[in-house]
Amino acid sequence: MxxxxxxxxxxxxxxxxxxxxxxxxxxxxxxxxxxxxxxxxxxxxxxxxxxxxxxxxxxxxxxxxxxxxxxxxxxxxxxxxxxxxxxxxxxxxxxxxxxxxxxxxxxxxxxxxxxxxxxxxxxxxxxxxxxxxxxxxxxxxxxxxxxxxxxxxxxxxxxxxxxxxxxxxxxxxxxxxxxxxxxxxxxxxxxxxxxxxxxxxxxxxxxxxxxxxxxxxxxxxxxxxxxxxxxxxxxxxxxxxxxxxxxxFSLYKPINRQEYTDHVLTYPEGPFKYLEKKYADIKFFYGFEKKVVENDIRAVASAALRNDDRDALRDLSRLARREFPESMISAYYTGMYFENENNLKRALHNYQSGLLLNASDFIDKDMLLDKIYSIKDKN
Incomplete structure (x- = not known):
């Protein structure tokens, strides 16, 4: 023994x-x-x-x-x-x-x-x-x-x-x-x-x-x-x-500029499907799950807006709410989706609700307030 x-x-x-x-x-x-x-x-x-x-x-x-x-x-x-x-x-x-x-x-x-x-x-x-x-x-x-x-x-x-x-x-x-x-x-x-x-x-x-x-x-x-x-x-x-x-660990890394340009923007099924595939590949390849990081959410949102992919924004907002319920991330990307759908009332509600949540690495109260004032100016 x-x-x-x-x-x-x-x-x-x-x-x-x-x-x-x-x-x-x-x-x-x-x-x-x-x-x-x-x-x-x-x-x-x-x-x-x-x-x-x-x-x-x-x-x-x-x-x-x-x-x-x-x-x-x-x-x-x-x-x-x-x-x-x-x-x-x-x-x-x-x-x-x-x-x-x-x-x-x-x-x-x-x-x-x-x-x-x-x-x-x-x-x-x-x-x-x-x-x-x-x-x-x-x-x-x-x-x-x-x-x-x-x-x-x-x-x-x-x-x-x-x-x-x-x-x-x-x-x-x-x-x-x-x-x-x-x-x-x-x-x-x-x-x-x-x-x-x-x-x-x-x-x-x-x-x-x-x-x-x-x-x-x-x-x-x-x-x-x-x-x-x-x-x-x-x-x-x-x-x-x-x-x-x-x-x-090259596959594990957050999405960088080259990956964004060569793969996220051009993925035939859309940027959100690319995100799902990336994280599924990580689990398959390394044998453990990686929690979605904010950097990759930002990259997918940028590609969705650039490609006018509303389905990707919708799916991304759902993922944000599921993975980051206590963070401004959930409110920000849900608000972004409704704003892109021209549903300004629901967009405003989500941006405002985010003020009570925790700031993230990239999203703080100032960003949410900018969105709130921008929508109010439109009205």
Missing amino acids: QKITFLLVFLIGTSMGAQVIYQPFDSEKLGERRELKIQLPRNYNPEDKSQYPLIIVLDGDYLFEPFAGNADYQAYWGEMPKAVVVGINQKNSREKDLFYDKEIFFPAHEGASFFEFIGMELIPYIESKYNVSNFRIVAGHDLSANFINYYLFKDYPIFRAFILLSPDLAPEMTIRVQERLSTLKTDTFYYVATAENDIVDLKERIIGHNSQLEALSNPKVHYKYDNFEGADHYSLVGMGIPKALNDI
């Missing part, structure tokens, strides 16, 4: 900040204790049913902090979902943890035990303790970046995204990864980074790795590669982490 002992919980900043837990973990697979670092999302509430992606970081001694910081930063701005980040310290066990057989080039001995520790002990424990989703990311640097490839070869990989920062690739790894990625049937992200001044031997193999993988034609594999100019084996980590997270 494994024993879990909590040592210390640090709250970064105020109670509103991300929680970082430093915790020893007694592993039966490894037959010894390992040190974990766990960052929970800001305002994490165990009673809340929200689920969060899980990011497992090898070489947690030095990789955890940059991953935790980037995940917290991007989530703060809505560029990615809040996530649970778990780092595994390996300073005193790295060589044996990442060991692979020199004949078959797969994990053996302590390396096989460490492989099983992550999949059979660590992840089940995190799932039992925290509200994490099935969308899991794994990351490593040089030797540990090579090691995470082995999770691809399971019949049903336990990770959906792989971040390899300057991987020290084992022999035959490239051809094995290419063959495996060609047959995957689940959407999978695979990110590789090197740098202009990376370790020469590693860089040569990584470039060869990329030359094989860039020819992949499997639509289920989302492959990205970076060769950072002016960076070296260590500084590329600071460049690769935000780039990888940005690529992995």
